[in-house]
Amino acid sequence: MEASTQGLLSPAAAQPSSDEDSTSFGKASLKPLVDKKDIFALLGSLACLILSIFTILPRFSIPWHLGLKNQIIIIGVVLSIQKFCLQRVMQSSFILLEARLGKSVLQNYDAILRNQFIGTHVHLAWRVGLCTLTLLPTVLSVAYKQYLGGTSTATIMNNAFPRPLYGLSYPDLGPYASLSNPIYISMNANSGFLNASRDDREYFSGINFPLAYGYNTLILSEDSAALLDLPLPTYITEIQKRLVLNETWRVSADVDAIVATRNKSITSLRQDQIFLNQTMQHAYNSFASGSLFQEKNKGLGFGWMSVDTPELGDAYCLMGSFGNDSVAAPSPIGLIYDASDNVYLSFMESAQMFSIRRQGCHGKWEITQFTIKLLEARCDNQSAVNSSVLHDWQANPFAFDALPVLVTTVGSFSTIRPNSPWKQISYVVAAANTWWARSAWLNYGNPDREYVFRTYPETRYAPRNQSITSTRPTLDARWGLYLVLVIFPFIISILFIPLPVLYSLPIGTGFGLISILAGINRDTLDLIKGAGLSGELNREINLEISSEAVPNNKPEIIDKASYRIRYALSKVLRRPIEAGIERGRKYE
Numbered sequence: 001m002e003a004s005t006q007g008l009l010s011p012a013a014a015q016p017s018s019d020e021d022s023t024s025f026g027k028a029s030l031k032p033l034v035d036k037k038d039i040f041a042l043l044g045s046l047a048c049l050i051l052s053i054f055t056i057l058p059r060f061s062i063p064w065h066l067g068l069k070n071q072i073i074i075i076g077v078v079l080s081i082q083k084f085c086l087q088r089v090m091q092s093s094f095i096l097l098e099a100r101l102g103k104s105v106l107q108n109y110d111a112i113l114r115n116q117f118i119g120t121h122v123h124l125a126w127r128v129g130l131c132t133l134t135l136l137p138t139v140l141s142v143a144y145k146q147y148l149g150g151t152s153t154a155t156i157m158n159n160a161f162p163r164p165l166y167g168l169s170y171p172d173l174g175p176y177a178s179l180s181n182p183i184y185i186s187m188n189a190n191s192g193f194l195n196a197s198r199d200d201r202e203y204f205s206g207i208n209f210p211l212a213y214g215y216n217t218l219i220l221s222e223d224s225a226a227l228l229d230l231p232l233p234t235y236i237t238e239i240q241k242r243l244v245l246n247e248t249w250r251v252s253a254d255v256d257a258i259v260a261t262r263n264k265s266i267t268s269l270r271q272d273q274i275f276l277n278q279t280m281q282h283a284y285n286s287f288a289s290g291s292l293f294q295e296k297n298k299g300l301g302f303g304w305m306s307v308d309t310p311e312l313g314d315a316y317c318l319m320g321s322f323g324n325d326s327v328a329a330p331s332p333i334g335l336i337y338d339a340s341d342n343v344y345l346s347f348m349e350s351a352q353m354f355s356i357r358r359q360g361c362h363g364k365w366e367i368t369q370f371t372i373k374l375l376e377a378r379c380d381n382q383s384a385v386n387s388s389v390l391h392d393w394q395a396n397p398f399a400f401d402a403l404p405v406l407v408t409t410v411g412s413f414s415t416i417r418p419n420s421p422w423k424q425i426s427y428v429v430a431a432a433n434t435w436w437a438r439s440a441w442l443n444y445g446n447p448d449r450e451y452v453f454r455t456y457p458e459t460r461y462a463p464r465n466q467s468i469t470s471t472r473p474t475l476d477a478r479w480g481l482y483l484v485l486v487i488f489p490f491i492i493s494i495l496f497i498p499l500p501v502l503y504s505l506p507i508g509t510g511f512g513l514i515s516i517l518a519g520i521n522r523d524t525l526d527l528i529k530g531a532g533l534s535g536e537l538n539r540e541i542n543l544e545i546s547s548e549a550v551p552n553n554k555p556e557i558i559d560k561a562s563y564r565i566r567y568a569l570s571k572v573l574r575r576p577i578e579a580g581i582e583r584g585r586k587y588e
Contacts, residue, residue, distance in 0.1 A: 026518050028588045031581050034499045035509035038092050041085035042496050045489040048078040052485045056477040063152035063474040067244060071475050075144055075485070082488035083137040087115065090133055093495040094126070095511055096502040099545060099577045106528075106541040106569065113512055121540045136487070143484045150476030156249070156468035164466070165232045166255050168389065168459040169444040171215060171372055172233045182401045186437035189227065193217050193429055194409060203421040212374040215365070217429060223262035225428045226379050227436035228363045229255040232460070236372055243369045247472045250375065252364035254464035256385050258439065259359040260432035263316060266353035276348060279318070280339040282309045284396030287344050288403050290333035292321065292411050301329020302411045303347040304403050306396040306435070315390045317397070317431050319406060320351040321414035333403060354431035358387040362465070386458040389439055397438040406430055504579035506547040506565050508587070516543075516567050518588070524569035542573040547580035547587060564588040
């Protein structure tokens with residue numbers, strides 16, 4: 001083992017043969033005007049810029065198809081590619097600039113080649129430049145993520161669904177489907193309006209009509225309100241299955257609605273015995289009323305009647321508070337069938353009357369993965385549509401369903417909120433809502449049991465003038481985001497300029513450790529003696545670079561000269577690095 005080791009380390013073994021010593025592995029080459037890698041880096045950065053712009057440009061539907069997640073991934077990949085492009089062009093450009101404008105310091109070249117701004121005797125300009133461009137990718141990767149609040153919209157074709165239907169229905173109540181009856185349906189549809197109207201200071205003046213609440217409540221005026229037909233629950237569910245996280249669809253269409261309008265003719269009919277008799281005769285559940293349980297006025301109550309009188313055309317209902325100490329409302333609740341009863345007559349002296357009919361409207365909804373909301377609607381078409389469903393006697397609101405809800409929702413306007421600006425609107429909304437809840441439940445049934453109680457052809461229909469737009473969260477394509485994306489290509493383009501301009505400098509595209517060792521003046525290497533391990537020097541050392549012609553030792557081409565790039569170390573740069581490269585000439 002020892003003899004073997006000594007043989008490996010012997011001088012004879014360490015020195016190459018004469019053939020090996022005379023063999024050169026260096027490759028002479030022409031210097032291109034600009035290296036292909038630098039051209040590809042510039043073109044690659046510009047291509048990435050175009051890709052990133054198409055990724056975020058709202059004018060196209062590409063951002064919508066990609067979505068926020070894929071946009072972030074693409075922009076992240078683009079910035080990573082541009083980072084490598086920058087590093088390539090930056091190195092080539094900085095080396096030429098150091099040779100032309102700097103002092104051609106060895107430590108500066110070393111810092112540029114290794115992309116390290118922390119080192120000894122590196123010029124401040126290169127420290128700042130290298131540090132800035134090294135940190136720039138991290139800064140930009142953080143900067144573009146500050147533009148997350150954007151959206152992108154695309155139009156959905158109407159043939160995207162096999163059987164889209166609208167109708168007199170209500171959204172499924174999810175796990176509470178077993179509670180799908182008129183009371184819960186009424187409260188669920190009315191919750192948006194009730195929340196808005198609980199504060200008298202937030203009343204909207206008439207100039208703001210129509211006002212939309214919940215998923216189908218529309219206030220047309222202080223004396224009129226509509227509850228619109230909806231996309232059927234199966235249609236809503238099909239839409240929601242297609243939505244991605246935080247995506248919203250806006251669906252608009254012509255639909256029918258149940259409209260309640262205050263009928264002021266009741267003023268002249270209060271003492272009309274024929275009207276009073278007809279109303280009682282055609283009332284569903286006759287006249288229902290209940291106490292409001294007031295300490296100071298124990299007789300105060302609230303009454304309700306739903307009526308379908310052929311002589312008057314539209315279906316209608318009457319409601320309102322009534323009663324005093326002499327004529328008290330039943331407590332807690334009661335029914336009266338006699339048109340001559342004093343309680344009934346007392347109610348008719350103050351009751352409000354609302355005509356109920358079906359009417360054409362146009363609505364726009366916002367649908368998310370979990371909700372549906374009516375954004376806006378209008379009912380400009382005053383012509384009535386088929387209202388046969390309202391004349392089904394079972395579609396009349398059931399008194400013991402309607403009355404407790406009415407006492408809770410509008411009864412307070414007779415007790416603690418008598419002067420509220422929401423009073424009249426709340427009455428007309430309650431009239432439309434109560435009739436709609438009963439009709440929708442009767443028409444659509446219980447989705448948990450998958451059956452329908454009644455089916456009227458006019459209450460289920462294909463979309464009319466439907467339009468659908470989808471909005472997805474995307475990057476916010478503001479000018480700041482475009483600025484972030486253009487920074488890399490802009491810097492690369494600027495750094496690319498010195499490459500052809502400083503072409504004649506005797507520095508090749510492969511400038512680095514191998515090229516310096518190949519052309520170094522060995523007599524000057526003593527200046528860096530002792531830095532074999534540390535790689536550090538105690539002072540600045542200049543690198544002189546030049547080109548020279550030398551005789552060719554090959555007899556067959558003895559008439560020609562060989563050109564070589566020479567490097568020499570010095571303590572002071574004796575002369576600036578000058579042009580020394582000619583196009584079409586090979587250099588060693």
